[in-house]
Amino acid sequence: AQSVTQLGSHVSVSEGALVLLRCNYSSSVPPYLFWYVQYPNQGLQLLLKYTTGATLVKGINGFEAEFKKSETSFHLTKPSAHMSDAAEYFCAITTGGTSYGKLTFGQGTILTVHP
Amino acid sequence: GAGVSQSPSNKVTEKGKDVELRCDPISGHTALYWYRQSLGQGLEFLIYFQGNSAPDKSGLPSDRFSAERTGGSVSTLTIQRTQQEDSAVYLCASSFVTGNTGELFFGEGSRLTVL
Numbered sequence: 001a002q003s004v005t006q007l008g009s010h011v012s013v014s015e016g017a018l019v020l021l022r023c024n025y026s027s028s029v030p031p032y033l034f035w036y037v038q039y040p041n042q043g044l045q046l047l048l049k050y051t052t053g054a055t056l057v058k059g060i061n062g063f064e065a066e067f068k069k070s071e072t073s074f075h076l077t078k079p080s081a082h083m084s085d086a087a088e089y090f091c092a093i094t095t096g097g098t099s100y101g102k103l104t105f106g107q108g109t110i111l112t113v114h115p
Numbered sequence: 116g117a118g119v120s121q122s123p124s125n126k127v128t129e130k131g132k133d134v135e136l137r138c139d140p141i142s143g144h145t146a147l148y149w150y151r152q153s154l155g156q157g158l159e160f161l162i163y164f165q166g167n168s169a170p171d172k173s174g175l176p177s178d179r180f181s182a183e184r185t186g187g188s189v190s191t192l193t194i195q196r197t198q199q200e201d202s203a204v205y206l207c208a209s210s211f212v213t214g215n216t217g218e219l220f221f222g223e224g225s226r227l228t229v230l
Contacts (some may be wrong), residue, residue, distance in 0.1 A: 043206060104160070106157075
């Protein structure tokens with residue numbers, strides 16, 4: 001069984017400040033990890049993913065995340081927040097093979113960006 | 116179309132009625148997934164199709180829920196005798212392959228309200 005825990009259901013930052021959204025996972029097999037973003041009344045959009053290889057992954061819109069096996073973490077960061085980053089962010093986990101698209105999601109973190 | 120299309124975007128129904136939700140995946144995508152997003156449960160996997168068959172329907176919450184896919188394309192999620200707890204946003208996603216490289220593309224969802 002796998003699970004994902006997102007620490008903090010709401011995060012508020014000022015424009016230009018660092019964004020840090022936390023995600024910890026539990027998995028008995030090597031995980032594949034994802035961050036998705038959801039804007040109001042829209043579907044989910046993939047920000048970035050970790051499958052194998054380099055543990056620091058870069059995604060769209062200046063976001064990146066680092067897979068840390070020892071800490072079972074996959075935190076999402078962005079050096080400088082922009083107003084357009086305001087949205088809900090979901091961390092998700094899956095295993096490979098035919099179960100690849102069967103994602104287990106965290107509860108989500110709503111990011112608010114203040115001017 | 117360019118993306119995953121879902122209809123209706125909004126559906127209000129009375130308790131006990133049946134509803135059908137439609138998903139039109141991206142052309143050529145062989146895998147199709149249904150997820151449910153609700154306030155209490157977050158994002159949950161419901162069912163996955165590879166072509167017209169459903170190898171994994173483990174997330175369907177009860178026998179009132181069923182889904183089919185025809186022609187390897189359009190899928191319909193049917194909820195019979197709707198209950199208030201069925202109120203949620205139902206998201207459909209598709210991907211080109213089911214292996215470790217397929218990215219899921221999500222539709223904007225069908226919001227179901229059961230009165």
